[in-house]
Amino acid sequence: MTAPRPTTTRNLTIAILGVVSFVVLAAMPEFVGQGDLRLMIEIFTVFAFAQSWNFLAGYVGLMSFGQQLFIGLGAYFLFMTSNTWGINPFFLLPLVFVFCGLFAALVAPFVFRLRDAYFAISIWVIAEIVRLFIAQKDWLGSVSGLPLVVTRDMDRTVVAVSTYYVAALLAFLSVFGLYWLSRQKIGLALAAVRDNEGTAAAVGINVWWTRFFGFVLTGGFAGVAGAVYYMSVFHVEPGGAFDANWMVVMLFIVIIGGVGTVEGPIIGTAIYFLFRAWFAGTGNLYLMLLGAAAVITMLVASKGLWGVVKNTTGFEPFATRRLPPRQS
Numbered sequence: 001m002t003a004p005r006p007t008t009t010r011n012l013t014i015a016i017l018g019v020v021s022f023v024v025l026a027a028m029p030e031f032v033g034q035g036d037l038r039l040m041i042e043i044f045t046v047f048a049f050a051q052s053w054n055f056l057a058g059y060v061g062l063m064s065f066g067q068q069l070f071i072g073l074g075a076y077f078l079f080m081t082s083n084t085w086g087i088n089p090f091f092l093l094p095l096v097f098v099f100c101g102l103f104a105a106l107v108a109p110f111v112f113r114l115r116d117a118y119f120a121i122s123i124w125v126i127a128e129i130v131r132l133f134i135a136q137k138d139w140l141g142s143v144s145g146l147p148l149v150v151t152r153d154m155d156r157t158v159v160a161v162s163t164y165y166v167a168a169l170l171a172f173l174s175v176f177g178l179y180w181l182s183r184q185k186i187g188l189a190l191a192a193v194r195d196n197e198g199t200a201a202a203v204g205i206n207v208w209w210t211r212f213f214g215f216v217l218t219g220g221f222a223g224v225a226g227a228v229y230y231m232s233v234f235h236v237e238p239g240g241a242f243d244a245n246w247m248v249v250m251l252f253i254v255i256i257g258g259v260g261t262v263e264g265p266i267i268g269t270a271i272y273f274l275f276r277a278w279f280a281g282t283g284n285l286y287l288m289l290l291g292a293a294a295v296i297t298m299l300v301a302s303k304g305l306w307g308v309v310k311n312t313t314g315f316e317p318f319a320t321r322r323l324p325p326r327q328s
Contacts, residue, residue, distance in 0.1 A: 013317055018176050025168040029161050037164050041232045044167035047269040048225035049246060050253035051174035052218045058260025059182060060214030061194030063116070065247055066123030067222055069130060070100045072241035074223025075230040076134065079146045086150060089231055090162055093224055100223025104216045112208065112215075124244065131242035145237025148230075163232045170225050179262050179318045190214055248290070255294045258304025262318035267305050 029037060053067050074096045082089040111122045134140045151159050181187050189210045192200040197207045230236040253272050258264030275293070279286040301308050310316050 010317070010319070014176070014179065017317065018172075021172060021175075025172060026165075028168070029164055034157065034160055037160055038232060041160075041164050041167040042229070043269065043273055044164075044171040045225050045229040045232075046249060046253075046272070047265060048167075048170040048174050049222060049229075050250045050265045050269060051178060052222040052225065053247075053250040054254045054259060054261075054265050055178060055221075056214060056218040057254070059178075059187070059190050059194065060211055060218070061190075061197075062211060062215060063120045064123045065120045065244075066125070066127040067218075067250060068242050068244060068246040069123055069127035070104070070219045070222035071226030071229070071246055072127065072130065072134075072236075072238065073103055074100050074226040075236045075241045076140065076146070077223070078227040078231065079148055079236050080140070083146065083149045089148060089150060089227075090166065093166065093227060096227045097220040097224050101216045101220035103223075104219030105212070108212050108215055112211070124247075127242050127244075131238045134238040134242075141237065143238065145235055145240075148234045148236075151231075151234055160232075163228060166228050167232070170221075170228060173221075175262055175266070175318070182262075186210070186213065248287075252290050252294050254304075256297050256305060258306035261304070261306050263309075263316075264304045264306040267309075271305075 028040065032040070049067070049071065052070075053064070056062050056064055056067070077099045078089050078092050078096050081087060081092055081095070107123075107126060111119055111126075114122050135143045140146070182191070189200070189205045190213075192203070192205055193207050193210050200210075201207050226241065230241065249272065253265050253268035255268070256264075256271055257266065257268030271293075272290075275286070275290060279289055282289075297304060303311075
């Protein structure tokens with residue numbers, strides 16, 4: 001006879017963590033000032049950026065160096081649409097997801113013809129093309145960028161708190177949504193394609209469409225996170241929105257924490273903001289320290305800091321693998 005493994009305990013743990021996290025995030029604006037709220041918005045959106053790249057590289061198996069493409073597209077779509085039609089920007093966030101997802105769907109047939117480094121660089125090239133296009137168009141604000149006009153007539157406290165809640169929702173989905181997705185059939189298909197596309201195809205998984213789904217999903221999610229980030233500063237310009245340094249930040253966070261894990265980018269984001277607080281005033285030394293920390297981590301802990309924690313303690317609350325039933 002066989003007995004199922006005790007997954008009920010894990011599911012209960014995840015449910016409790018989800019409820020506690022939701023309550024804490026919902027109550028936070030009551031206990032922190034507006035300045036701290038702005039910092040938390042930044043932390044949550046940067047974490048969402050990193051988790052979108054983590055999903056693309058660690059779960060879909062696609063290495064991209066141009067995720068800033070969708071950050072900039074999401075921000076510009078929201079600013080342009082809100083300013084042109086006078087629409088509350090918060091109502092536009094679902095459309096931002098659709099727009100960036102559609103853009104990803106349009107470029108996918110072309111970039112999917114490329115593999116490995118060529119694919120990774122191709123997304124970065126597209127991001128640069130879009131950045132240069134926007135920088136040359138006066139109706140898009142040119143190099144000076146665009147302000148978010150509609151929010152000028154809104155109460156700044158209400159805008160800050162509303163933006164916080166959206167950013168907190170993105171962070172929540174980056175953890176619990178990613179875990180839920182990785183446990184579904186599509187998540188298992190993505191893992192199979194990532195590990196061995198030949199074997200995945202042999203068991204009936206459509207490799208192209210599975211990767212297409214992951215690519216579109218991460219594009220849409222990163223676009224919404226980018227829109228929320230620039231909503232919080234009320235201004236967007238091409239040099240910042242499409243800045244390749246966004247990729248540096250994402251790579252640092254995911255490499256330090258551990259690619260292909262739910263928990264890794266949480267650790268990586270915390271370390272990134274600590275490094276920034278301690279060394280941001282050192283200029284180029286700050287960037288050198290970030291790079292050195294990432295290289296050292298890759299040398300001594302190839303699976304990131306979370307891999308060390310998991311191997312040392314055996315603690316893995318967001319394990320995505322499915323365990324076979326015990327034999328009795």
